[in-house]
Amino acid sequence: MAQSVTPRSEDYSRWYTDVVQMAELADYAPVKGCMVIRPYGYALWEAIKEGLDRRFKATGHQNAYFPLFIPESFIKKEAEHVEGFSPELAVVTHGGGKELAEPLIVRPTSETIINAMFAKWIQSWRDLPMLINQWCNVVRWEMRTRLFLRTTEFLWQEGHTCHATAEEAQEETLRMLDVYADFAENDAAIPVIKGRKSDTEKFAGAVRSYAIEAMMGDRRALQAGTSHFLGQNFARAFGTQFLDKDNELKYVWQTSWGVSTRMVGAVVMVHGDDQGLILPPRLAPIQAVIVPIWKSDEDRYSVLPVARQVLAQLEGAGIRARLDDREEVSPGFKFNDWEMRGVPVRVEIGPRDVEKGQAVLARRDMLGREGKSFVPQEGLESRVAKLLATIQKDLFARALRFREENTYQPRSYAELLEVVERGFARAYWCGSPECEARVKEEGKATTRCIPFDQPDEPGACAVCGKRAEEVAIFARAY
RNA sequence: CGGGGCGUAGCGCAGUCCGGUAGCGCGCAGCGUUUGGGACGCUGAUGUCGGAGGUUCGAGUCCUCUCGCCCCGACCA
Numbered sequence: 127m128a129q130s131v132t133p134r135s136e137d138y139s140r141w142y143t144d145v146v147q148m149a150e151l152a153d154y155a156p157v158k159g160c161m162v163i164r165p166y167g168y169a170l171w172e173a174i175k176e177g178l179d180r181r182f183k184a185t186g187h188q189n190a191y192f193p194l195f196i197p198e199s200f201i202k203k204e205a206e207h208v209e210g211f212s213p214e215l216a217v218v219t220h221g222g223g224k225e226l227a228e229p230l231i232v233r234p235t236s237e238t239i240i241n242a243m244f245a246k247w248i249q250s251w252r253d254l255p256m257l258i259n260q261w262c263n264v265v266r267w268e269m270r271t272r273l274f275l276r277t278t279e280f281l282w283q284e285g286h287t288c289h290a291t292a293e294e295a296q297e298e299t300l301r302m303l304d305v306y307a308d309f310a311e312n313d314a315a316i317p318v319i320k321g322r323k324s325d326t327e328k329f330a331g332a333v334r335s336y337a338i339e340a341m342m343g344d345r346r347a348l349q350a351g352t353s354h355f356l357g358q359n360f361a362r363a364f365g366t367q368f369l370d371k372d373n374e375l376k377y378v379w380q381t382s383w384g385v386s387t388r389m390v391g392a393v394v395m396v397h398g399d400d401q402g403l404i405l406p407p408r409l410a411p412i413q414a415v416i417v418p419i420w421k422s423d424e425d426r427y428s429v430l431p432v433a434r435q436v437l438a439q440l441e442g443a444g445i446r447a448r449l450d451d452r453e454e455v456s457p458g459f460k461f462n463d464w465e466m467r468g469v470p471v472r473v474e475i476g477p478r479d480v481e482k483g484q485a486v487l488a489r490r491d492m493l494g495r496e497g498k499s500f501v502p503q504e505g506l507e508s509r510v511a512k513l514l515a516t517i518q519k520d521l522f523a524r525a526l527r528f529r530e531e532n533t534y535q536p537r538s539y540a541e542l543l544e545v546v547e548r549g550f551a552r553a554y555w556c557g558s559p560e561c562e563a564r565v566k567e568e569g570k571a572t573t574r575c576i577p578f579d580q581p582d583e584p585g586a587c588a589v590c591g592k593r594a595e596e597v598a599i600f601a602r603a604y
Numbered sequence: 605c606g607g608g609g610c611g612u613a614g615c616g617c618a619g620u621c622c623g624g625u626a627g628c629g630c631g632c633a634g635c636g637u638u639u640g641g642g643a644c645g646c647u648g649a650u651g652u653c654g655g656a657g658g659u660u661c662g663a664g665u666c667c668u669c670u671c672g673c674c675c676c677g678a679c680c681a
Contacts, residue, residue, distance in 0.1 A: 130642085158673080213679065235681090266680065269605095275681090282681065329681095337681095349681065386681045419640050426639095458641040465641095476640050486640085494641090604681095 131466075133400045138344040139272070145394055146273045149403045149467050159271040159278035166467065167390060169411035171281065174389050175261065177313040177408070178283060181305045187257040187285060192239050194263075195230040200238035203363040207237065210330020214266040216278075232265040237331060237356070237382055240286045241364035248288060248378060251370050255298070256288040256378075274391035275348070275604050282386035288378035290370065292357070295379035299355040302383040303336045306351035314389065315406035315521040316340050316396045317529055318350060319599060321575025326559055332382075333357035339574040339599060341529040342395035345549045347574045347601035350392050353383035391604075396525050397491075403468025404490050406521050407514035413446045414510050415469045419457045419476035433475050436485060436506060440473075443507035445514070465490060470517050471510055479503075491517055491524075542588045542600065546571040550601045554594035556587035564589055565600055574599040 131144035146152050151167030154160075163171060179189070195218065202208050216232040219225060233239065240258070248256060261283045271277050285302060289295040303320055310316045318338035328335035332354035340350045360366070361377035370376050397404040407413050418433040420426040433449055440447035450460050457474075464472060474486035485506060489497035501509050532549030536542040545551045546569045555561060555573065566572050576598045587594040 210680090264681090268680065269678090270676095280681070352681065384681065388681050417640095421639060453639090456639045456641085456643055458639080458643080460642090461640095462642045474640070478640080 130462075131400065131402060134343060134398075141398075141400070142391075142395060143273060145398055145402050145466075146391075151390065151394070151403075152273050154273075157278070159268055161273050161277050163281075163387070166411060170390055170393070170405070170409060171387055173409040173411065174309075174314070174385075175283070177309050178305075178385060179259075179261075181309060182259050182283075182285065185257075185301060185305060187259045187287075189260060190258050191260055191262065192233075192236050192243065194233055196233050196236070196239045198229045198231055200242060201231050203238060204331050204360055206359070207331035211235075211266075214268065216265045216267055233262075234264055234266045235382075235384070236260065236262070236264075236284055237286065237360050238364070241360045241366055241380075244286075244288055244378070245364045245366040248366060248368050251290050251368055254288055254290045254368060254378065255294065257285075257298075258287065259283055259285040272391075272604075274387055274394070276388075280387050282384050285381070285383045287381045288361075288366065289380070290368070290376075290378070292379045295357075295381050296355055299334075299336060299353050299381045299383070302381065303338065303351070303353040306353065306383070306385060307338050309385075310338055310340065310350055310389075310392075311522060313406065313408045314393055314396075315408075315518055315525060316350065316392055317522060317526040319575060319577050319579075321577040321599065323352070323575055324557075324559075324562060324573045324598070326562055327573060327575075329354045329382075331356065331359055333359065337575050339601075340392055340396060341525075341532065341550060341601075342392070342604070343398065343528075344395070345532045345601075347550065347599070347603040348388070348392050348395070349574070349603070350389055351383070351385040354381060356380040356382055397521055398468070401462070401493065402466030404521065405468035405470060407470045407518045410468065410470050411446065412448045412464075412467070412469050413514055414440055414448075414471040414473055415460075415464045416440075416447065416449045416473045416475060417457055417460045417464070418449070418451060419474060421477070425477040428480050429475055429477060432480050432503070436473060436475060436503060439503075439507045440510060443511055445507065445510055461488075465493075471513055473506070473510070487513060489513065489517060491521060536588055539589055543569045546600055546602065550574075550599050551588075552577075552597050553588035553600055554585035555596065555598040555600075556590060556592045556594040557596070558587075558590070561587060561589035569600070571600045571602050574601050574603060 132140040134141045150164045152161045152163050155162050211234050215234060218230040263279055263281050265279045268276050268278055287298050307318050307320050310318045318340050320338055323335035323337055334355045335352055337349045337352045339347050342348050358377040360380055366378050367375050416433050416437055418429045420429045437447055437449045470490050472488040479485050483503050484500050485503055487499045487501055534545040534549055535552050536545045542551050542553050562573050576596050580596055584593060584595050
């Protein structure tokens with residue numbers, strides 16, 4: 127940890143890779159495109175998991191687990207689905223030393239195998255809605271990979287639900303998008319734009335896809351979660367039918383929705399700075415770190431007990447705290463070390479503080495003098511708790527301001543192309559794939575979503591000038 | 605798959621043109637001094653020089669083949 131990371135202004139993607147590795151979130155695995163999530167990174171993922179899982183349970187979902195292997199024939203049952211995924215499938219052809227009668231696909235997502243089970247379990251309208259989620263790993267053979275953002279194997283959750291009517295399924299699709307947005311904004315402090323995906327950007331096999339889109343520190347877009355209205359596409363392919371109240375056999379209406387370890391990458395890129403990670407307090411594995419400072423042994427004996435006492439105070443208040451009592455590194459080193467790891471609050475306690483019965487609080491999101499305050503040891507835990515809440519709020523506000531400052535409303539095509547190089551473009555779009563393709567070709571930007579939040583008036587498509595009912599977010603994306 | 609680059613200590617690199625006993629920085633280990641913003645000194649450990657074959661008295665260096673990785677262009681959470 128002797129060096130610092132590549133500055134963001136110099137090379138953003140190197141900054142990202144540096145931070146991920148130096149903060150010990152993840153490391154490259156021996157297998158190309160794969161990563162090892164290290165304990166600190168996994169703790170962050172666990173916090174994300176807990177935040178989401180709590181919300182899934184609160185909205186009536188249950189966790190289950192479906193197998194890693196999917197018969198090849200299953201994938202092929204839904205035409206659009208196969209086409210979308212076949213280039214990136216990992217296929218198992220041998221097992222137990224013999225060639226398999228039917229190759230097995232390592233799941234890229236589980237719609238097919240889950241539907242095979244749903245078809246068995248669902249008989250009656252009384253079995254609906256079926257609200258299932260699973261936490262698992264999936265594999266997609268990606269060409270260009272990046273830690274957390276795009277890896278060959280990644281962790282995620284995939285929700286799969288069945289409903290009696292299209293309306294209910296549609297409601298569920300939007301409910302889960304709201305759950306994602308709520309998590310992103312309140313726990314991860316990441317402002318997101320909720321919207322519908324264009325046809326070219328939607329999930330292979332879905333009728334409609336929705337997403338939450340966030341702006342990263344380099345002004346590029348990242349899809350942080352998606353929710354799909356699947357209609358009856360998979361139900362028809364797998365014969366997932368139920369006998370309705372009117373005694374008619376009907377296909378179920380379905381949804382699926384997912385958030386992956388990519389969310390970790392989003393947290394890094396939305397909040398981080400040149401010192402390293404900045405973690406939102408709600409997700410931070412360590413919310414406050416105590417750094418004791420001493421010069422002599424004598425100091426040490428007076429400082430350490432106080433530091434331990436403060437640790438107990440913080441833990442007693444439910445704050446995830448840690449005392450860094452390492453003796454082999456200097457306080458300055460520790461400051462930088464914990465800043466790299468993004469710990470929101472640092473508590474410094476030295477001989478002078480012990481004398482005065484105080485401690486120094488330092489905010490990770492405000493470096494230097496500006497972010498420091500001198501507070502009494504008494505009642506420290508409530509001050510830290512309050513400070514954590516403030517930091518949580520401030521991180522969100524800062525990210526929101528950044529996104530707004532870098533969002534443009536271009537009126538001409540030339541302006542759209544220009545603006546897309548430095549941020550999000552909110553532009554009228556006629557909805558034609560041709561216009562979308564042209565922006566992708568000439569501006570390297572795609573439609574991220576058609577936001578729910580729309581202007582009152584129709585306008586002219588920023589690309590072709592024809593009448594456009596809606597605006598879309600155009601941006602360069604991860 | 606097309607274009608560019610790189611494989612030498614845990615990491616980052618020099619050495620390769622011009623063959624002659626494998627080096628630097630960081631990290632690591634031991635000891636001592638240090639500690640309010642990345643401490644310092646001394647001592648020490650660590651290498652199939654990506655792999656195979658060849659040329660040569662002698663190859664990290666020259667030749668042939670091979671493997672792997674990274675970066676840039678067509679897909680995706």
